[in-house]
Structure formats: structure tokens, C-alpha cells
Amino acid sequence: MTGTLYGLGLGPGDPELLTLKAHRILRSVPVIAYPAAEGSTSLARAIAAPHLPGGQREIAIPILMSGDRAPGRAAYDSAAPVIAEHLAAGRDVAVLCEGDPFFYGSFLYLHARLADRFPTLVVPGVSSVMAAAAASRRPLSARGDVVTVLPATLPDDVLRPAIEAATSLAILKLGRHFSRVKRLLAELGLMDGAIYAERVTQGGERVRPLAETGDEAPYFAMILAYRGTEPAIRGSLA
Template identity: 75%
Template sequence: MTGRLIGIGLGPGDPELLTLKAVRLMRAAPVIAYPLAEGGESLARAIAAPHLPGGQDEIAIPLCMSADRAPGQGAYDRAAPRIAAALEAGRDVAVLCEGDPLFYGSFLQLLARLGPRHPVEIVPGVSSVMAAAARARHPLSARADRFAVLPATLPDGALRAAIEAAESVAILKLGRHFARVKALIEDMGLTGRATYAERVGQPGERVLPLGETGGAAPYFALILIYRGAEPAILASLAAGDAR
């Protein structure tokens, strides 16, 4: 009998945004695993902490935040055998995942390495996109609107084309790309239809119109844009500007 590899979606940061199923499976698992920021703490474990019963074995996965894929791949190469040993001993391993396990999630790395040989269960989580929209009261789309999720790492030409191809857009992974992306949005005349959000559900949360921002942005920041014609969404954005 092999244990289950369980990907637990934790949401963007607020411990109250976990699902009942996520809490139940996470508490019952004898082993938990989670990413650990280089030289820092684990945001995933901090989100889960209020729900953890104590006494579980823990596997931390130290990650190097780099544009180069090699260091991150190496971290999962080293973690996979430790998790596999627990699974092969018949112990479930709950992998704590910020946001949703399959939405730009690091759980994909473990799924590729361990999924073919072990049972897998995945619990979806509230994504930062949905949490930011709710916090800002920024409707994402309606009726026939197309919705696109884009990484800020794309070059300007690709970003512009993708924004122009959809009525509603979320741009993630801002970080060092923020000034460039903000300038592109301004050049497209969309600043008035854009909302900025950072660290949603975490300490230091900020949600405001893009035009009111300045300076740098963290990695956990995103921009929501609406460029369609749905009157209810336009009215909501206008109300947001007035706040």
C-alpha cells in the first residue's frame, strides 16, 4: 500500500480561505511538505499553521528564487526521494501549495516526478486572481467577455497582443517587471481601467487603482484590467475610482 500525494491549495494568504476539504486532509496527513524561500520562512506553512494539529513530520523544500530553472529543478530532485520514501511506507504526504496547486504552482514539479508511481489527490485553492478581484470589487468578466491570465515576464509585444485579444486581463508575477508593465498599460490608455493588488490576504496587503501606485512591486502582486464594454463592469470600475 502506498500513501497518497495530496496537493493542498491554500489560497493567497488568508488562512480562512482554505476549503473544508483542504483542512481535513491536511490535518489528517502524517507528513506535510512545503516550499521554503531561500534564507526565509515558508509562506505556505504560515498560511496553514492555524490549522495544523502538531506532531506531523515535515519536509521543507528550500528553493532558490531565480529566473534560471536549474536551481529550482534541483531542489525538487532532492525533495522527491524523501517524499517518495514516505509514500512507499504507506504514509500520505500533504504538499502545502500557495494559491492553487495547478495554477503556476510548484506542485507541478512534484506531480511530474511522483505522480506516475503514486496515487494523487489535488484540492483546488482560491487563486490570487479571484481573491484580488473580490477584495477590489473588480468584476473579472461577464457574458461573452474573454479572460486572459498573463505572466509579466512576457516581452512588451507579446503582452500588448495578449491584452488586445481579451476583454479582461490579469497580469501576474510583477516584481521587477512592474515599471515596464505599468508603462505599457499607460501607453495603451488602460490605466483608468486597471487595478493593482499586492500580498492579498497577507500582512501588508495593498489594493488600489493602478494610477495611484508608485515605486517597486513585490513578486506577489498583480494587475487586473478590464477593456470590454459590459456596462455593469464599467460602472463598478468607475465606482472604484471614486472611492
């Protein structure tokens, strides 16, 4: 018998936002794997740390934060055989994922490499979008509103029509793209009522009106904006 591959959604940062199912699996598996950006500690492991029983084997997957897909592919190409060796030996492996495994999650790349050969279970997690809405105390949508999620890494000629067509909007992965996206939202008349959220549920959380921010933002930041007619959503921070 082979081991089971688990993709565990850990939520946006607060260790208490794990689901009961993720917690149970996390404490029972003999092997854990997690992404770790080069030169920094793993956020996924930090979220899971209070719940780890100790004594588990750990596989750190070094990830280069780059728009170029090649380094990321190489990291998962290298990690997949290591994880496969444990699974083939009958050891379950839990891959720790910030937020949700299939919502811009790194687990989807390991899933593509391993799920056709080993039993696999994906445990969903609280996404940063939901956490940001809760922290801002403003709903994402109501009634017939459609929520549009966009990565800030897209160029303006793609972002602009998508934003113009959106009712309720979340723009993720701000980082070095923040000032450009902020300028675009100002041009489209969406600054009033837009919310900026940074490191939600983590240490250093900041949630404030977008109009009150500067021109710099970390990668783990997002903007929530609304251009529909629901008055309950149009409100700013309480």
C-alpha cells in the same frame, strides 16, 4: 500499500480561505511538505500553521526565486525522493501550495515526478486572481468576456499583442517587472480603471487604482484591467 500524495491548495494567504477538504486532509496526514524561498519563511506553511495539529513530519523544499529553471528543477529533484520514501512506507504526504496547486503552483513539478508511481489527489484552492477581484469589488468578467492571465515575466513583444487581444486581463508576478508593465499599459491606454492588488488577503494588503501607484511592487502583486463593454466591470474601486 503506499501512501497518498496530496496537493493542497491553501488559497492566497488568509488561513480561513482553506476548503473544508483541504483542512480535513491537512489535519490527518503524518507528513507535510512545502516550498520555502531561500532566506525567508514559507508562506504556504504560514497559511497552514493555524490548522496544523502538531507532531507531523515536515519537509521544507528550498526554492531559489529565479527565472532560470535549473535551480528549481534541482530542488524538486532532491525533494521528490524524500517524499517518495515516505509514500513507499505507507505514509500520506500533503504538499502545501499557495493559491491553487495547478495554477502557477509549485506542486505541478512534484506531480510530474511522483504521480505515475503513487496515488495522488489534488485539492483546488482559491487563486490570487479570484481573491484580487473580490478585494477590488470589481467582477473579472461577465456575459461573453474572456479572462486572460499573463505573467509579467514575459517580454514586451509577447505581452503587448496578448494585452491588445484581451478583454479582461490579470497580470501576475509583477515584482521587478512592474514599472515596465505599467508603462506598457499606459501606452495601450489601459491605466484608467486598472486595479493594482498586492498581498491580497495577507498582512499588508493594498488594493488601489493602478494610476495611484509608484514604480515598485512585490512579487505577490497583480494588475487587473478591462477593455470590454460591460459597464459593471469598468467601474473603479468602490
